[in-house]
Amino acid sequence: MADTSPNENFDQDQDLVQRLLLGEAAAWKAFEERFGKLIWGIVWRYAGGNNEDAEDMYQEVCVHLFQKLPLWKPKGPLGGWIARVTANKCLELIRSRMREKNLNPMSLTDVEEQGIEVPSTSPDPRRLAMSNEMRLIIEECLSQLPDNYRSALDLWLLGYSYKDIAEIRGVDSKTVATWIHRGKKVLCECIEKKAGEDWLS
Secondary structure (H helix, E strand, O other): OOOOOOOHHHHHHHHHHHHHHHOOOOHHHHHHHHHHHHHHHHHHOOOOOHHHHHHHHHHHHHHHHHHHHOOOOOOHHHHHHHHHHHHHHHHHHHHHHHHHHOOOOOOHHHHHHHHHOOOOOOOOOOHHHHHHHHHHHHHHHHHHHHHHHHHHHHHHHHOOOOOHHHHHHHHOOOHHHHHHHHHHHHHHHHHHHHOOOOOOO
């Protein structure tokens, strides 16, 4: 299969968005075929691998994406914009549900940690306080990262390869590697500054 140039991708993106906004059924099918796997992967990860929750979130995210489509600016790849909007909506949904249950809001780090089984015995309140404080610090530091760094880290944590991220963001793999490397460095420096040098111990 011949490679598609960035300009051709932008043209395809603009054409697809215009058709979606006109309400073409075929356009929505093309949208799902092209971006459905990307959206589902992000949603599934944020849902902690729970398929039922992921399906509910997927529907809400798709509705949200359609509502936001008129705001998309063809200054970058549609896939990168979809990834950012999907991740932000997932975090919003998670925080909303956690508030409804009177629990602490979750960040991307919490989603990453869901594979760790927590004992059901009563936890040490001091440990919980430290854990909650650290979550807030990590979330704050993540939010302060430049958009390129954070979006690349988000996708990398979701299991996408540098090549896949490059295609989504419309850049080359070396740029993605630089974003991730610098993003991790800035993130660690921010956490160390706020939490102290022994935050990894």
